[in-house]
Amino acid sequence: MNALRVTGLTVTRGAGPVISDVDLNLEPGRITALVGPNGAGKTSLLEAVSGVVPVAAGSVHIGSTDITKHSRVARSRLGLAHIEQGRAVFAGLTVLENLRLTARTRDRVDEVLELFPELDKRRDSPTALLSGGEQQMVVLARAFAARPSFLLIDEMSLGLAPVVFTRLLPVVTRFAEDGAAILLVEQFTQLALGVAQDALVVSSGRVTFSGESRALLDSPEKLHSAYLG
Numbered sequence: 480m481n482a483l484r485v486t487g488l489t490v491t492r493g494a495g496p497v498i499s500d501v502d503l504n505l506e507p508g509r510i511t512a513l514v515g516p517n518g519a520g521k522t523s524l525l526e527a528v529s530g531v532v533p534v535a536a537g538s539v540h541i542g543s544t545d546i547t548k549h550s551r552v553a554r555s556r557l558g559l560a561h562i563e564q565g566r567a568v569f570a571g572l573t574v575l576e577n578l579r580l581t582a583r584t585r586d587r588v589d590e591v592l593e594l595f596p597e598l599d600k601r602r603d604s605p606t607a608l609l610s611g612g613e614q615q616m617v618v619l620a621r622a623f624a625a626r627p628s629f630l631l632i633d634e635m636s637l638g639l640a641p642v643v644f645t646r647l648l649p650v651v652t653r654f655a656e657d658g659a660a661i662l663l664v665e666q667f668t669q670l671a672l673g674v675a676q677d678a679l680v681v682s683s684g685r686v687t688f689s690g691e692s693r694a695l696l697d698s699p700e701k702l703h704s705a706y707l708g
């Protein structure tokens with residue numbers, strides 16, 4: 480399976496660059512935690528990789544295919560999915576209908592519901608009636624149903640109690656074990672580093688650490704200085 484490779488990426492917003500010269504590799508089966516202070520540029524980096532915003536310099540490749548100028552739709556056809564910040568379910572549809580929007584087969588819907596027994600129980604409920612945590616599960620489940628090879632997840636925990644977020648993390652791990660490459664942006668730094676094999680710290684738009692997440696978990700000083708840039 481291919482890797483996704485970001486090289487020398489620079490993104491400009493408003494007055495100047497918010498991401499500068501970032502390199503990043505997403506390998507099949509591995510989770511990369513992307514962490515850093517507020518306003519560091521994490522969301523902008525994800526948006527540039529998925530094609531929400533254009534890049535000012537640098538490139539994004541899937542295998543040998545240069546997707547830097549591809550549309551979002553073209554990227555998604557190549558297996559790239561992006562769960563953007565803030566949950567967006569189709570509230571008027573049931574859980575099952577939400578999943579069928581992205582699943583190619585009925586079997587895939589069943590496979591995904593196996594990962595989320597809570598949703599299976601409520602499969603025929605309008606999604607609007609679910610709790611915030613359950614709605615976030617629908618968002619994740621809908622992304623999984625499309626079987627992306629590369630999944631960018633932006634602040635899955637936003638608005639959720641840590642206990643709910645902790646419930647979602649093993650499912651993300653399981654999805655990576657099935658072969659997906661995942662880039663996880665998270666405010667709960669320790670939890671994100673705990674499930675990830677690789678880590679990238681950005682501060683003021685620049686990479687201040689790139690390596691195994693274990694190195695940061697073992698050294699709070701290293702993490703602290705990477706945050707400070």
Ligand SMILES: Nc1ncnc2c1ncn2[C@@H]1O[C@H](COP(=O)(O)OP(=O)(O)OP(=O)(O)O)[C@@H](O)[C@H]1O
Pocket residue numbers: 492493497515516517518519520521522523524
């Ligand atoms: N639409 C926009 N127009 C102009 N500037 C923007 C826009 N969106 C974000 N920015 C700026 O880009 C910089 C990086 O923001 P970004 O949201 O990418 O950071 P972040 O690391 O995801 O932050 P947070 O952790 O707070 O969500 C910030 O200075 C922000 O003000």
